Amino acid sequence: MLIALTFFVAGCATKPTPDDTSNGMTGNNAGQSSQGEVLQQKPSGLSEQDISEAEAAARAARAAEEAASTGLVRIHFEFDQYLLTPAAQKTLRNNAKLLSAAPAINVLIEGHCDERGSDGYNLALGEKRAMATKNYMVSLGVAASRLNIISYGEEIPLDPASTEEAWAKNRRAEFKVKR
Template sequence: MKKGFLIGIIGIVMLYLGCERKVIVVPPTTTPSPQFEKALPSEKAKAPPGEETLQPVKYPGIEGEVWRTPLLKTIYFDFDKYDLRPDARKTLEENAKVLRENPTWKILIEGHCDERGSNEYNLALGERRARAAMEYLVQLGIDPSRLSIVSYGEERPVDPRHCEEAWAQNRRCEFVVVER
């Protein structure tokens, strides 16, 4: 009896330890090209329009500094979808304008999902959402070497509640500056 109980406990512990969550990081599809433009002395002193809005944040798994800015807006998705809604396209057009005004910024596009669905499914869906946002920014003229994507699936909810209102907030892509 004790052996059966002990084997059951060991099995449960092994199952628990085997349920590690994964994060998929997809590198940019092209290699960055160096920029050789020289700024005039008066231009060096003047910061680009978005620089003063950058707020440093710590990211596990990302070395170096990462910044958030209110200038790069979050986009949202419908349930189980990765196609861009009209409001998301408008927001991405505004984000593209900010990126054109700050040509040295490199952006990480984070794909997120709500808690419904398996972890693997949500990681894949988050990646498709981030890729859709990246492809639209490239269509708008943003150099793909400035963009990279990551999927966090359901791992980083903005709203931890279990209701439609929370799920709608968690189905999103966020934008962070990884190099400036």
């Protein structure tokens, strides 16, 4: 009888509670479902807007990597200008050659500005920069249907500082490969 009681008490002992950090899983299976899929968890403290902005930044980074892998190079503009400098024209000639060699690639040309000026003014100037870039590329033989434009104005600076050097970096047109 004493032996049976010992087994009964041992069998009813409380089970250890899972550690809160492992979600009940340990070892190599932690963070996986029974089918082996990685569980997606929303990081705590992040709003939907934060997550959306992070996803947009990740997409932009991937597009920039793709543009860099094709060899497309950004161009820069003078203050309050959308006319192409001789250096920008040389860069665009090289970009046009690269696009001619890769006819399946379509490109989004982004117009950017520095922080000086109103939001509306900078959006309009960024659009003029993107359009001037597109028109020059079309004059070099790139099909207009392969080139789309957008203006971000001052919203996406390369350098957030408020210096002449930073502003010069931010006055640009960039090329993003579209899929």
